[in-house]
Amino acid sequence: MGLVPIAERQADNGDISGLTRTALLYPMILGIPLFFLPVFVSVMFGSKVVTPIMNAIPDWLMHGLVISGGLLPAVGFSLTLMMIGKDKYIPYFILGFILVAVLKIPTIVAAVIAGCVATAILVMKQELHKENSDTAEKSINKGGASNG
Numbered sequence: 183m184g185l186v187p188i189a190e191r192q193a194d195n196g197d198i199s200g201l202t203r204t205a206l207l208y209p210m211i212l213g214i215p216l217f218f219l220p221v222f223v224s225v226m227f228g229s230k231v232v233t234p235i236m237n238a239i240p241d242w243l244m245h246g247l248v249i250s251g252g253l254l255p256a257v258g259f260s261l262t263l264m265m266i267g268k269d270k271y272i273p274y275f276i277l278g279f280i281l282v283a284v285l286k287i288p289t290i291v292a293a294v295i296a297g298c299v300a301t302a303i304l305v306m307k308q309e310l311h312k313e314n315s316d317t318a319e320k321s322i323n324k325g326g327a328s329n330g
Contacts, residue, residue: 185209255283274299 185204192200224232259279266275274296281292 185208189201189204192204263272263275266272278292278296281287281295282289287295
C-alpha cells in the first residue's frame with residue numbers, strides 16, 4: 183500500500199497535519215533504509231563490502247538493469263515531448279536533441295544556440311506583425327479617404 187491513498191484520505195478529511203506528515207515525514211522515514219543505509223555502508227566500508235554484493239547479483243538481473251538504464255533516455259525524451267504538448271515546438275526539441283546527443287555539442291552551447299534562434303524568431307514575428315498592421319492601417323486609410 184502506497185502513501186497516496188493515505189494522503190488522499192487525509193485530504194478528504196481535511197487533516198492538514200496528517201497530510202503534511204504523509205507528504206514530508208513518511209517518505210523521509212522510508213528513504214533511510216532504502217537510500218541512506220546502502221550508501222552509508224558503501225562509503226563506510228568501501229569496495230571490500232560492495233564487491234561481494236555486486237558479484238552476488240545474478241547476470242540476468244544485471245543485464246536487465248543495463249537494458250533499463252539504456253531505456254531511461256528514451257523515457258525522458260518521451261516525457262519531455264508529452265510535457266511540451268504543442269506540436270509546433272516539437273521540431274525545436276528534436277533539433278536540440280540532435281545537437282546535444284548526435285553532434286555531441288555541449289548543453290550550454292546548445293542552450294545559447296536555442297536562445298539565439300528563439301530571439302531571431304521573436305524579432306521576425308514582431309517585424310512581420312508590425313508590417314501587417316502597417317499595411318492594414320494604410321489600406322483602411324486609403325479605403326476611408328476614397329469613400330469619404
